[in-house]
Amino acid sequence: MLKTFSSAISPLLDRRSQGHSLPAGLYTRQDVFEADLDVFFHKHWIYVGLECDVPEPGDAHVIDLGSASIILLRDDDGRIRVFHNVCRHRGTRLLDSGSSIISKLVCPYHQWTYELSGELAYAPHMGTSFDKTCRSLKPVHFKSIGGLIYVCLSEAPPEDIDALERTMKERLAPYDLANSKVAFQTEIIETGNWKLTIENNRECYHCSSNHPELCVSFIDLDFGFDPETLNPEDREEAEKHQALYDERTRQWEAQGHPSAAVEQLVDCATNFRTQRLVIAGAGESQTPDATAASAKLMGTMTRKDLGDTHLWGHNCWHHFMGDHAVTTLIIPLGPDRTLVRTKWLVHKDAVEGRDYDLDKLTSVWIATNGQDAQLVARSHAGILDPAYEPGPYSPFTEGQLDNFATWYIDRMRANGY
Template sequence: MLDVVQTPLKSLIARRRPGYTLEAPFYTSPQILQTDLDLIFGHHWIYVGVEPDVPEPGDVMVVDIGANSVLIVRDDDLGVKAFHNVCRHRGARLVHEPKTTVGNLVCGYHQWTYNLEGKLVHADHMGKDFDPGCHGLKPVHLRSLAGLLFICLSDDPPADFDEMAAVMTPYIAPHDIANCKVIHQSDLIELGNWKLTMENNRECYHCSANHPELTIPLFAYGFGFSPDSVDETELKQAQRYEQMVCDLGAQWEADGLPSREVDRLDDMVTGYRTQRLPIDRDGESQTIDTKVASKKLLGQFTNSKLGGLSFWTQPNSWHHFMSDHIVTFSVIPLDAERTLLRTKWLVHKDAVEGVDYDLENVIGVWVATNDQDGTLVGWAQAGARSQAYEPGPYSPYTEMLVDKFCNWYIGRLNALLPR
């Protein structure tokens, strides 16, 4: 597939204008989408879920990325492993449900059976010279970053995951993902290219006009503003916000909770960014009333006012960690003009629904925001199809992270395309 688009794609890359949106084929071409699957989703660390997705031995989760299906399983030693979801006999899919629990992994076609370590333990009628040791499941590289699960389909995954993990583990570990549970998952199909979903996430230029729920807990100033286009009152509010970031950040750091901004979005292969930011009003959680949605706080937290830790990764995820709950997002292309946005909400594993938390309160802000964003992505996709579309300029004040996403994407294609 790569040779079909190699020359025109290289031309598109060469004439990419920094600070501007990508040309239309990046959003509409099935050939470029296949290249994205091969080179971006096939060679980088892809966020796929959390350790509580497979809490007990035998628990299995399936993730599909393009033509590849990957099963993630908790083994009997409580380790988490990933394998290609392909039987080594005649290639049938092993697990068909998104989540299940098994004793062994049994192929429904001819009953070849694998243990939770991926070893072939049963295969009838194969003859005395057959070596089952040569027919175990094919492993997929998997890493857990303080409970966030990333896979890499490449035989040679980027080595800088360790660099990201060394920085991010102290930020995420206090939220104790291992002792959380997933209380809700939303799979939303957005009618747009996956890059439009990611670009939309990387800015809040659109927030005040489109996200009435999200802008209750979140300060729009946290995502940039233009100082020459605000009045005196708005400027004072922005200055107050910056002071809160400074004061609360220092307080959280002093309490052993890393909070400072780290931005490596476009200067690493495994690009990422993080920062802990204040929450407005009561300052506790990303909820409609800005109070905690779960009375059972995460980890060892006793202070509910810990702001929101945001963590972004290239190419496909973002996450929000509060004192009481966690929201994670993964983006997976379905085709050139459809994208799966998968959102998971986690609370403490001992929190009881109806006693410690109300589900609708936990998920309300981001269910509404995701629906609104899906509409916006669809509008952008419709525009990219038009003959009138041409790359437009990003705001230097509020769309800096969008530009960094595109810089990273173009840079990685340029590095991985055949010369």
């Protein structure tokens, strides 16, 4: 099957022109979707959740990734574990999707029972010669990076995850995500290919005309502009903004807050970018008035003016602010359907109605996600049109899309397509 897919997909990869969007079939075809799941969601590191998704021993959370399913749980000793959601008897799913509280993992089919550490504890009617030690649950490679859980389903995970781990360990430490809690969660099924979801997230060319709520706190100039097309007043504003940005970054770095951009985007397996972004307006948080949504700050944070530490990967994007964090993951469900799951985090002791107002906390990204879902659907519909042909990326505002498309082609090639 891989060889068949490879021979069919390879000509599509060949047709991609540098600086242009992908050929239509790479967004729309079923065989490409299945190859994408295999390459990018089974053989690469992906973000799947948070330590605070399973705060107590016995808490379990199931994530489905195409035909694969994994269980994120906290064992009796308080350690994070990740297992394949497959009974070692005849392959039955142990847990349903979503969250649950368990004392042991019990297969609903024949009652094979596993400890939270994965060892098989009970297998009825298997005879006295049956060796339980050979039938523990299959573990999944995972890393907790500052409280963010990344997994790789491959037996040989890419080693360059270490760069992400080194970079984010220090940057995420003050937010103490392991001791946060999920204040709210939403799920959207976007009617579009997962690559369009990622492309939409990696540019702000569209922000000023589509995201009025986000642009109160988000500065679209951060993501590029064409200086030759700006009038003198706008050019002066852009230059002042860049000077402010440079000075603010120097100040933050001098005060011990890592802020400069770190990128690993091409010629790599693990794709990520992080930078501390300036927040517009009141400068505190991504809320309707850019002031903090929670009076109780995250982790050990003592300041509300340290901007937005953003992080993205090929299936996620995150924003970490003094008062709260927003984490988003995507999972392809089909060539034209993508799950977008967003969580809003606050300090674990923050109380709704006393420390934070839920609407203020969530309204900006609820609106933004809805607007983006409409844009992705319109993009996918246009790519299905016979008139579609790959268009040129703006060198000023869409350079990251070119990087992503280049990385995508390279990783498909590296995996035999």
